[in-house]
Amino acid sequence: MKKMKILLPVMLFLVLISCKNNDFIIDSKPSGKDSIWHTFKIENEDIRVLEVNSKYFLSDDVILTKDQFNYLSYYNAEKKPKSLIMTDFAKLWPNGKIYYTINNNVSANLSANINSAINWLSTNTPLTFAVKSSSNSNFVKFNSSTGNNSLIGMTGGEQLINLTSDASVSTAIHEILHACGIHHEMGRNDRDNYVTINTSNIYSNKMHNFNKVGVLASVDVGIFDSRSIMMYPSKTSDASFAKNINQNIITANNSNIVISPNSYPTTTDLLGINMLYGNEKPYLDYTVTYNKIFEDGLSGSYENEVICTFTFYADKAKTIPYIKQYPVPVVIENYSEQIINRVPDIERTYKQSILIPAGQNSFSTYGKDYIDREWGDIYFLEKSGSRPIYPSTHYR
Ligand SMILES: [Zn+2]
Known part of the structure; x- marks a missing residue:
């Protein structure tokens, strides 16, 4: 079975903060x-x-x-x-x-x-x-x-x-x-x-x-x-x-x-x-870049490194950077679409918990995708991306 998949690093951040005593x-x-x-x-x-x-x-x-x-x-x-x-x-x-x-x-x-x-x-x-x-x-x-x-x-x-x-x-x-x-x-x-x-x-x-x-x-x-x-x-x-x-x-x-x-x-x-x-609702923008790191000349299959850069904004127009002095947990839904012989076949989604780092509104995750091409079939990446899921901070 030939398949294309995107593997983004799954980061599960769970949060306990600190506590005290008088x-x-x-x-x-x-x-x-x-x-x-x-x-x-x-x-x-x-x-x-x-x-x-x-x-x-x-x-x-x-x-x-x-x-x-x-x-x-x-x-x-x-x-x-x-x-x-x-x-x-x-x-x-x-x-x-x-x-x-x-x-x-x-x-x-x-x-x-x-x-x-x-x-x-x-x-x-x-x-x-x-x-x-x-x-x-x-x-x-x-x-x-x-x-x-x-x-x-x-x-x-x-x-x-x-x-x-x-x-x-x-x-x-x-x-x-x-x-x-x-x-x-x-x-x-x-x-x-x-x-x-x-x-x-x-x-x-x-x-x-x-x-x-x-x-x-x-x-x-x-x-x-x-x-x-x-x-x-x-x-x-x-x-x-x-x-x-x-x-x-x-x-x-x-x-x-x-x-x-x-x-x-x-x-x-x-x-x-x-x-x-906090019921934070930042707006997400993202870019995905692919760099070929492996290619099998015989089958035409290849492997990309995938760098997904997430950038968060405070406003819907995405003009105001969303920067907090504390890490903000959000849930990202990653989706990918498998194309077989240029016909969309399966859309996969999975949820991923991530933290927007304190003092930053942008960060990158690293992953790989695999694209198999064998006789008679063409599998390639048509689209992939992410969208935030709200409420953002109540995912536990
Ligand atoms: Zn105590």
Whole structure:
């Protein structure tokens, strides 16, 4: 069977950004006689998970579902491609809409703080919130508890955000952002360039708070932000966390940098949230160039290298370059048409997730096409190309 196909590199970028902790957040203190430590080797980084009573703590305040835990196990054992694990690891809320309910054990005070957090995020981010109705099966339930913690991403069904009775608006925002799929800032891949984790001052059973969860993602958004609401503070007052609470648990490599989580999401936090949930609609232009790299004189078959250059614009007329300071995920639909004896035969399409790089509106991908010509048939490339699919950022 003779065929022509275009192979463009498939890039699956899944996105986890970073996350943080205020003093008051490092307090869920998972403990218990039945606790088990699991260590997974992912991208040469140790990811520690504490299992307590069938709950899986990726950090003190981030709980994994059994499925997510199993992904780590499977990745650890099988060396699955990173993109694959990320695809399913933390799911986004469709269209950035989060349905919620507030448990009746929540005090009026805490309820007011939760509502302030929701209002702030509704005003300043693409996220929207609505009180759950009976038809909403996936929702967050705010619950008054002895610790502050959340699952990571939308897990499906009811998922708790636990908050202590004195939890602040900041803490509520922090935990909501976990539920939106956002990780701790000090979990970024590049954090060692900016900070030093003072492991000698941290109890070993707290080291999972410094998991480099960035290895589960492809992108760190913006530069490392020591003021991120998802960053842990340099010191903690929690004596079960730091051996000496007067000494740092995290020290900035540059003494001019202050490690102090902001009470509200910073500009770089907002970039990250926008990257995950912004409803960006750039316009795509593309060019495809072919360079023959192989030809079989006998059959007439040949092989091209194919360079597809994508350029994005903010306007339909394609005059204003679309440039953001954060990577914008879009889904591209690639299509190709097979021509047999000059008669269009099959049009193939497939979807490809790509990122528009931060600070750029153009980039190229490389691939190959194969054109077979044998006696009696002529197969050649008639057209190929790509178009963006919207909503652009909700492909996970
Ligand atoms: Zn956290």
